[in-house]
């Protein structure tokens with residue numbers, strides 16, 4: 584579904600991604616882990632086209648996309664749940680769910696409300712009237728509305744109370760059952776390990792470790808050395 588081959592990216596003169604290679608298979612859930620500032624968000628930005636790639640290749644469904652603008656990548660079937668959620672404060676929940684272009688209609692409003700009953704209840708509330716957890720549900724629901732084949736999530740648990748982190752985990756499990764491919768950037772290791780099939784760990788702009796999620800769950804030495812857990 585997605586493959587990065589030796590991807591490099593810069594912010595000005597700072598060489599942030601220094602040769603990232605990773606794969607997400609069809610229907611696979613992959614977590615991208617690593618300490619603060621190692622380049623996880625920059626990797627997501629490179630995949631979605633929000634930062635340009637200075638070297639290397641990004642393939643989406645076997646097509647090189649590194650020169651495509653972000654909107655075209657979205658139309659090809661990439662959905663993004665951005666860090667910080669990106670909720671519009673003044674639009675209602677329903678309005679925000681109607682914004683994305685319909686790609687073949689798999690995730691109708693009815694389907695979305697069935698998966699997120701709280702959004703049906705809150706459908707007339709403005710974005711800034713929602714709790715952090717409700718905003719996160721809306722960010723995930725909005726990304727699903729464009730019927731992505733690959734869903735990219737950048738720290739969906741950030742700033743949420745433990746109850747809501749658990750709920751995000753349940754929602755990701757539900758989405759996983761729909762056979763979507765998912766790339767999940769997460770600081771919360773137990774959330775990541777509860778949904779991911781496979782994990783990559785980044786350090787200083789490169790991937791330094793790759794293994795099945797179940798293996799990392801048992802490997803306290805690697806957790807400590809590369810994630811500081």
Ligand SMILES: Nc1ncnc2c1ncn2[C@@H]1O[C@H](COP(=O)(O)OP(=O)(O)OP(=O)(O)O)[C@@H](O)[C@H]1O
Nearest residue numbers: 594595597599617618619620621622623624625626
């Ligand atoms: N707009 C920017 N301009 C310059 N440097 C940036 C910019 N955004 C991020 N950086 C730097 O790039 C590096 C990687 O940042 P990135 O946000 O990708 O890390 P991260 O692994 O996602 O960490 P976090 O979880 O803290 O967001 C950091 O050193 C950061 O300071």
